[in-house]
C-alpha cells in the first residue's frame with residue numbers, strides 16, 4: 332500500500348483523525364511530516380514523525396513543507412460547525428484559504444497525490460438517503476460552505492493544472508482520541524454523559540434524526556485507499572449504516588448495562604434529517620468498514636473509563652441559538 336511514496340505530509344496530523352492516520356502511515360514505514368498549529372508534545376505520542384508547528388493560513392510556511400512531499404493528506408481545519416456559525420471568517424480562512432494554500436504549494440512541488448479531507452456537511456440536508464456523491468451540495472452552515480469551497484478549489488486545480496487531487500467526504504467519525512471540547516458527533520458525546528450518569532441531550536427528534544457513524548479506523552482505511560482512486564474523484568467515507576439517535580442510545584445502554592436518561596431538545600429542528608453515506612463508490616476501491624457501532628462503542632467505553640470529561644461544545648445552527656441546557 333502507498334508503495335509509490337516515501338515522504339508524506341499530513342496537515343492536521345495532531346488532531347483526532349490525523350493522529351490515527353499518522354500512526355497507520357508510520358506502521359507502513361513511511362516518513363511522515365505533521366503540519367499542525369498545535370505545539371509538538373514533549374513526549375511525542377507519534378514517535379518517528381516529524382512535527383512542525385505551523386498555521387495552514389501561512390502560505391509561505393505551507394509551501395516550504397509541501398515542497399518535498401510526494402503525498403499530502405490535508406486535514407487541518409476548523410472541524411467544528413458551531414464555531415463556524417459564531418466565527419465564519421475564522422472558519423473560512425482556515426478551511427477554504429488554508430486548502431487553497433495547500434493546493435498552491437502542491438502545484439509548485441513534486442506531489443504525486445493530494446487527498447483532501449472534506450466533509451459530508453457539504454450535502455446540507457440530503458434529499459435522498461443513502462446519499463451518493465452525485466447528490467447536490469447545499470451546505471447550511473458556514474463550515475459546510477468552507478469545506479465545499481476547498482473542494483471547488485481542488486477540482487479547479489485538477490482541471491487547470493492536472494494536480495492529482497482526490498476528495499474524501501467523511502460522515503460522522505467517532506473513536507478514541509476525540510477532543511470533548513470540540514467534537515460534536517453524538518457517539519462520544521452521548522457516551523460521556525451516560526458514563527457520568529448525566530442525561531443524554533438529544534438535539535432534534537430521537538427517531539427521525541439519523542446519522543452514519545463511522546469508526547476512525549475505517550476512515551483511515553478509506554483515506555489510505557484514496558491513493559488508488561483516479562485524480563479528480565470524490566468519495567463518501569462512512570459505514571453505510573443508518574442509525575437513529577434512539578438506536579444509538581440503545582447501543583449505549585446495552586454496552587454500559589444501564590438505562591439512559593434522555594433530555595430531548597426538540598425545539599431545535601435543524602438537526603433532524605437523515606444523513607447516510609452511499610459507499611458503493613469507495614467499496615469499488617476495496618473499502619470495507621470493519622468496526623460495527625456496538626464494537627466501536629464498547630472499545631470507546633473502555634478507553635473513556637468511568638468518569639470521562641463531559642462534552643463542552645454546543646450545537647449551534649444560528650447566531651444566538653444555544654442548543655444545550657445545563658447537563
Ligand SMILES: NC(=O)c1ccc[n+]([C@@H]2O[C@H](COP(=O)([O-])OP(=O)(O)OC[C@H]3O[C@@H](n4cnc5c(N)ncnc54)[C@H](O)[C@@H]3O)[C@@H](O)[C@H]2O)c1
Nearest residue numbers: 343345346347348367368386387406407408410450501504
Ligand atoms: N470528526 C469528524 O466527524 C469529521 C467528519 C467529516 C470531516 N472531518 C474533517 O476531518 C478533518 C480532521 O478532523 P478532526 O475530527 O480530526 O478534527 P480535529 O479538530 O481533531 O483536528 C484538526 C487538526 O487541525 C489542526 N488545525 C486547525 N486549524 C489549523 C491551522 N490554522 N493551522 C494548522 N493546523 C490547524 C488542529 O490543531 C487539529 O490538530 C477536518 O478537515 C474535518 O473537517 C471530520
